[in-house]
Amino acid sequence: MSMRDSERGKGHGHRGGPTRTSRRTFLKSVVAATPALGLLGCGPRHGSAQARTPVYFTPDEATFIDAATQRLIPADDLGGGANEAGITTFIDLQLAGAYGRAERWYMQGPWPHGIDQQGFQLKYTPAQIYRDAIGRVEAHCRQQHGKPFAQLDPAHQDDLLHALEKGEVDLGDIPAKTFFAMLWQNTQEGYLADPAYSGNRDFAGWKLIGFPGPRYNYVEDIGKFGRPYEAPFVSLVGRDPSAYLRGES
Amino acid sequence: MAKRERPVDVVLVGFGWTAAIIAQELTDAGVQVLALERGEFRDTVPDFATDTIQDELRYAVRKQIFESPERETLTFRNSADQTALPMRHLGSFLPAAGVGGAGVHWNGQCWRFLPQDFEIRTHTEQRYGRKFIPESMNLQDWGVTYDELEPHYDRFEYLCGVSGTAGNIGGVKQAGGNPFEGARKRGYPLPPLKRCASTVLFDKAAREAGFDPFPCPAANASKPYRNPLGVQMGQCTYCGYCEWFGCGNYSKASPQTTILPVLLKKANFSYRTRCNVTRVNTDNTGKRATGVTYVDVDGNEIEQPAGMVVLCAFAQHNVHLLLLSKIGTPYDPTTGRGVVGRNYAYQITSSVDVFQKEILNPFMGAGALGQGVDNFNGDNFDHGPLGFIGGGYIALWNTGGRPILQHYLPKDAPTWGSGWKKVMHDNYLTATSIATHGSVMSYRSNYLDLDPTWRDDYGNPLLRLTFDFQPNEHAMSDYLTDQATKIAQAIPDATHHVKKRDGHYSIVPYQTTHNTGGAAMGADPTTSVVNRYLQSWDVPNLFVMGASVFPQNAGYNPTGTVGALTFWAAEAMKRYLKNPGPLVSA
Numbered sequence: 147m148s149m150r151d152s153e154r155g156k157g158h159g160h161r162g163g164p165t166r167t168s169r170r171t172f173l174k175s176v177v178a179a180t181p182a183l184g185l186l187g188c189g190p191r192h193g194s195a196q197a198r199t200p201v202y203f204t205p206d207e208a209t210f211i212d213a214a215t216q217r218l219i220p221a222d223d224l225g226g227g228a229n230e231a232g233i234t235t236f237i238d239l240q241l242a243g244a245y246g247r248a249e250r251w252y253m254q255g256p257w258p259h260g261i262d263q264q265g266f267q268l269k270y271t272p273a274q275i276y277r278d279a280i281g282r283v284e285a286h287c288r289q290q291h292g293k294p295f296a297q298l299d300p301a302h303q304d305d306l307l308h309a310l311e312k313g314e315v316d317l318g319d320i321p322a323k324t325f326f327a328m329l330w331q332n333t334q335e336g337y338l339a340d341p342a343y344s345g346n347r348d349f350a351g352w353k354l355i356g357f358p359g360p361r362y363n364y365v366e367d368i369g370k371f372g373r374p375y376e377a378p379f380v381s382l383v384g385r386d387p388s389a390y391l392r393g394e395s
Numbered sequence: 396m397a398k399r400e401r402p403v404d405v406v407l408v409g410f411g412w413t414a415a416i417i418a419q420e421l422t423d424a425g426v427q428v429l430a431l432e433r434g435e436f437r438d439t440v441p442d443f444a445t446d447t448i449q450d451e452l453r454y455a456v457r458k459q460i461f462e463s464p465e466r467e468t469l470t471f472r473n474s475a476d477q478t479a480l481p482m483r484h485l486g487s488f489l490p491a492a493g494v495g496g497a498g499v500h501w502n503g504q505c506w507r508f509l510p511q512d513f514e515i516r517t518h519t520e521q522r523y524g525r526k527f528i529p530e531s532m533n534l535q536d537w538g539v540t541y542d543e544l545e546p547h548y549d550r551f552e553y554l555c556g557v558s559g560t561a562g563n564i565g566g567v568k569q570a571g572g573n574p575f576e577g578a579r580k581r582g583y584p585l586p587p588l589k590r591c592a593s594t595v596l597f598d599k600a601a602r603e604a605g606f607d608p609f610p611c612p613a614a615n616a617s618k619p620y621r622n623p624l625g626v627q628m629g630q631c632t633y634c635g636y637c638e639w640f641g642c643g644n645y646s647k648a649s650p651q652t653t654i655l656p657v658l659l660k661k662a663n664f665s666y667r668t669r670c671n672v673t674r675v676n677t678d679n680t681g682k683r684a685t686g687v688t689y690v691d692v693d694g695n696e697i698e699q700p701a702g703m704v705v706l707c708a709f710a711q712h713n714v715h716l717l718l719l720s721k722i723g724t725p726y727d728p729t730t731g732r733g734v735v736g737r738n739y740a741y742q743i744t745s746s747v748d749v750f751q752k753e754i755l756n757p758f759m760g761a762g763a764l765g766q767g768v769d770n771f772n773g774d775n776f777d778h779g780p781l782g783f784i785g786g787g788y789i790a791l792w793n794t795g796g797r798p799i800l801q802h803y804l805p806k807d808a809p810t811w812g813s814g815w816k817k818v819m820h821d822n823y824l825t826a827t828s829i830a831t832h833g834s835v836m837s838y839r840s841n842y843l844d845l846d847p848t849w850r851d852d853y854g855n856p857l858l859r860l861t862f863d864f865q866p867n868e869h870a871m872s873d874y875l876t877d878q879a880t881k882i883a884q885a886i887p888d889a890t891h892h893v894k895k896r897d898g899h900y901s902i903v904p905y906q907t908t909h910n911t912g913g914a915a916m917g918a919d920p921t922t923s924v925v926n927r928y929l930q931s932w933d934v935p936n937l938f939v940m941g942a943s944v945f946p947q948n949a950g951y952n953p954t955g956t957v958g959a960l961t962f963w964a965a966e967a968m969k970r971y972l973k974n975p976g977p978l979v980s981a
Contacts, residue, residue, distance in 0.1 A: 220813050250458065251464060252468040258478065335799055338799045367756070382447065
């Protein structure tokens with residue numbers, strides 16, 4: 147009988163966000179779930195996501211993610227893009243944690259191909275999918291254009307992202323559609339999840355759409371039809387999540 | 396050799412809604428009850444505290460409040476000519492693990508089924524004739540009637556503090572309620588929830604379309620409430636984190652907020668967590684359960700003797716246990732014989748997203764804050780010219796506006812890039828969605844059995860689900876979606892994105908956690924696993940709870956009916972404990 151509990155300590159103690167014991171243990175719990183400590187004491191938070199050392203991504207992978215997510219969510223008239231929102235850091239930490247390791251997924255073989263209705267059937271974890279797929283996309287870029295993705299002009303970057311979305315690029319075992327869907331899903335998560343997870347920096351995603359954050363009591367406001375709700379944006383870790391993540395609050 | 400625990404009078408497999416009700420009722424009757432739960436203990440404080448539970452990524456997206464398929468999942472295929480493959484992560488449905496079960500993370504949409512739903516074969520044959528029923532459809536009466544269940548629906552609604560407006564009290568229609576509902580003895584314990592901007596829009600549009608809207612019944616307390624057990628609930632604050640979250644405010648009915656404060660103090664009740672039951676044991680006659688075997692957190696196999704066994708796990712898990720324990724005859728789709736695994740059904744849903752100008756603030760919501768119409772549910776409308784069986788409600792639920800999973804985009808909107816940013820910016824606060832929630836009948840070709848290839852962490856074969864939507868359900872759902880579109884069209888200055896449920900059933904996108912059947916109840920042991928009291932035909936000291944006993948699924952969320960059936964079965968168990976034996980002679 148295989149009991150994974152013994153291998154993992156507490157099988158159900160999944161980390162990666164504010165915990166039930168204290169929101170202030172959040173950062174510690176993220177670090178505890180990651181193989182390398184690259185989060186604390188990494189300097190000021192201005193500048194691009196590359197300013198902090200990635201936990202899972204290699205520097206080249208982080209450069210690719212910076213470039214790709216900035217095309218998926220660009221800086222424009224409506225505000226900053228993925229880089230300003232810290233999405234590379236968000237994805238990096240997710241891949242370094244339980245999600246990246248597919249801890250909650252059934253990962254026993256055999257692994258035959260299925261039909262669309264049967265869903266995900268790859269033997270690779272999200273972290274493995276990113277590593278393998280990014281390497282193959284970069285090889286494709288070098289072969290087609292003689293330079294990495296990040297150095298292509300935006301139009302070519304968009305063309306390649308569209309090709310991935312349509313499944314028109316050969317990424318070996320990993321269908322390009324699967325990689326694109328995962329990248330786009332995680333990018334949206336990084337833009338719209340609570341800033342406690344290091345994305346959605348300065349509430350960028352929530353400001354764009356008008357979501358005020360997790361608030362507790364709308365008993366009076368729910369009856370004020372047609373009126374915008376005006377209150378400061380708030381995160382599970384308070385009104386200044388960036389300061390919280392720097393360990394300053 | 397398995398370690399052997401001290402015997403108990405009654406052992407419950409699972410500790411969710413049905414187990415909590417059975418435990419409360421049977422401990423009151425004086426017997427000793429033990430619940431075995433595979434997940435963790437959970438309670439409002441600290442697990443669902445408002446400063447941690449409102450975390451969409453952690454609970455709804457990464458699914459940390461649900462069961463984890465890592466050690467135990469099922470395999471799935473659309474039809475018997477395909478190879479079923481493991482569901483590797485959750486998607487279409489989201490069962491729970493942990494104390495409180497799915498009662499922790501449901502929305503609180505707490506319906507009664509229609510009187511005709513329980514006698515659907517008799518009713519359909521009488522109104523439309525026997526030939527109206529497709530040959531492949533296992534349409535069955537339940538063996539219990541609405542009138543028999545009415546007092547038990549009432550008990551569950553008063554336990555939960557359901558908020559709503561009655562539509563029919565003692566046969567007299569009530570203004571503002573659902574005119575199609577079965578007669579109820581008395582009104583809901585609480586008045587309906589507040590309305591929000593989107594439910595007001597729906598109400599007006601539904602009236603203009605000629606339908607009869609009413610506030611949907613909500614197990615979210617509209618006011619402070621003390622239930623008959625003396626447990627106090629707080630007024631819902633419309634924070635928008637019900638479904639897929641625990642309630643931090645004691646407002647959403649769950650075992651924790653309605654029963655456990657009383658039950659956990661009882662000397663004749665105990666529970667153990669992280670105990671995964673793998674078998675119901677029977678004696679050498681195979682006609683008497685002797686208890687269960689479970690695997691504890693350290694991997695030890697432990698035998699728990701008991702005088703009576705009640706399966707209170709999630710629907711398909713009850714069926715899995717019956718199959719692993721070789722209790723009852725497994726269903727054989729080639730011959731149509733056998734019962735365990737037969738009558739699996741689900742729910743068919745669709746939606747019409749609405750894009751209009753008024754600010755709706757969707758994030759101010761509650762899991763069961765909705766306005767609905769029942770004009771096209773059950774047999775509330777003439778099916779003769781339409782040619783299908785079944786129906787469903789149409790409702791606008793404003794469950795919340797959680798940004799990752801609860802935003803709506805117009806048809807053909809850009810899927811990423813600056814165009815995506817613009818449609819997110821332009822629509823999040825003003826878009827809403829009208830849902831249809833349709834019945835699914837049972838068919839010869841939709842069933843549960845054991846998978847020949849994949850196994851769980853305990854070495855047992857996974858359950859195998861073979862299921863697809865049938866033409867009857869597609870025709871019904873398309874018709875329902877057309878009616879929902881009429882309501883959407885009556886909303887001024889709006890555009891719509893009609894999302895029909897096309898094609899094959901897919902296990903990927905979330906639809907509902909309304910998995911039903913596999914251990915059907917009924918009056919005939921050749922087409923049911925349990926009798927009208929949810930007692931096994933084969934093993935009289937074994938009872939099966941939950942939606943696994945539904946012979947087919949109606950056009951409503953199942954929890955209200957699950958609760959009523961549990962109280963109904965508890966009464967029968969008390970009779971059984973005084974005078975053991977089959978409660979119905981086969």
